[in-house]
Amino acid sequence: MTPSIALVTGIGHQGDIGTAICRRLAQSGHDIFFTDWGSKGWSETFQEEIREVGVRCGKATIDLAQRSSATELLDAVTKQIGFPTVLVNNAAYSVNDGYQHLTAELLDRHYEVNMRGTMLLSVEFAKRFAQTGLKAGRIINMTSGQAKGPMVEELAYASTKGAITAFTSTLSAEIAPLGITVNAVNPGPTDSGWMTEDIKAYLEPKFGLGRIGAPEDAARLVNFLASDEAAWITGQVIDSEGGFLRN
Template sequence: MGTGHSLRGRVALVTGVSRRQGIGFAVASRLAAAGASLFLTHHRPHDEKQPWGADDLDTVLEAVRDRCVDERQLVRALPVDLAAPTAADETMRSAVDALGHVDILVCNHARSGDDGPLGTLTAEMLDAHWAVNTRSSLLLVQAFAAQHDGRPGGRVVLMTSGQGLGPMVDEVAYAASKAALAGITLTLAEHLADAGITVNTVNPGPVDTGYMTPELSARLAPMFPFGRMGRPDDPARLIAWLVSDEGAWMTGQVLNSEGGFARWRPASRPDG
């Protein structure tokens, strides 16, 4: 599924690119290596509240620029809190102002934490996850479609989770907000087909982006046929293919990039 330099001359907006261990960084790196110019968003305050902490943003951006294959490629970045009602439109407008036209939208951002099981939910908790994970993604798609002029290569990739394959009992707000994106994929794809835009949603599965403790990793690894956790570049390879010309016939799909992850597989393999 190599894309070569098939994205030369195209512009990708990738959200949630703030940590070198993150999926967003892996996606941006892949697209830079394929020749795309990039407009990246990040929200450092979210990372600072997480156990894994924040990364140095200058180092993140420099690492993405190092993947570029053409001196004409541009990499721009914007700090943005996508929970704000107007943030999606403002982000797309900033990307267009900076780079002229956006060909590819990858909504990688997500709100994590401040969640819980049934019995602990509050309206504020549910609204906060909806605003970031769902509402802003839909508004970004809308803004992307509004600025798209019909040229070839229009691509949208949303990110869901594994809530459709197994329960996520301690993350009800997160799972609900991500399920909405999976559920609306086919509708968005149908709506944007006449504009030549494909829309797909990727579930990256359990990926070690720095949040996994050694204990969690040891418990989950045997559930993968290949005996290892997912890595950020695993879903990034799929996304890079989807947004390339090679992925032009794929639309309206929810794709599980889980490496055969089986939630029912026992935590330890029998000998022999």
């Protein structure tokens, strides 16, 4: 896709998937706007890093669990650097639960970010896109392979992220006439800072390609889906897991 403005949600730290996506899109010439988790100091440093690539970069600290977050975020990016044509819904909320610990409050928190936040931001993006006269847009959602097997003690997370698969398929059909493609990426288990050495030792033998996934693996796929080469791909969940075996 011709370089434009890319909006990426859920940037948390130097080594996460969101930062890798921002870097890769910036290298392809996209201006970047990201949302962070309120980490003072680091996000400003990262913003300068992106600008050094030679593109513009804006940011906002917005709680995507709030009902008004979609309008606030799109207002912010439009005011700072312009209306985006690429939306990457990377933000997620995840807390281990299991059936003995699942509560209404825990479900609500997962729902607010993983489902409602993603869905409302996507449809608000599409509504505003339709008024711009632009011809090509991209929505790229992040999933975690919920359709490929159980995620024990992740009931709330697996359920709410799994809903994004259905949302991706249906929204893609509704807004295809606008020229917007809607796809999702499942990067599989990714070493983005949360894995202990024990977890790494357990997971690594399960990857057919011989290593654990890195944030840059997901970023390359997102960059492709944001490009002109992916203009004919929509409504898909692409599993990019390096041959990961769940058994």
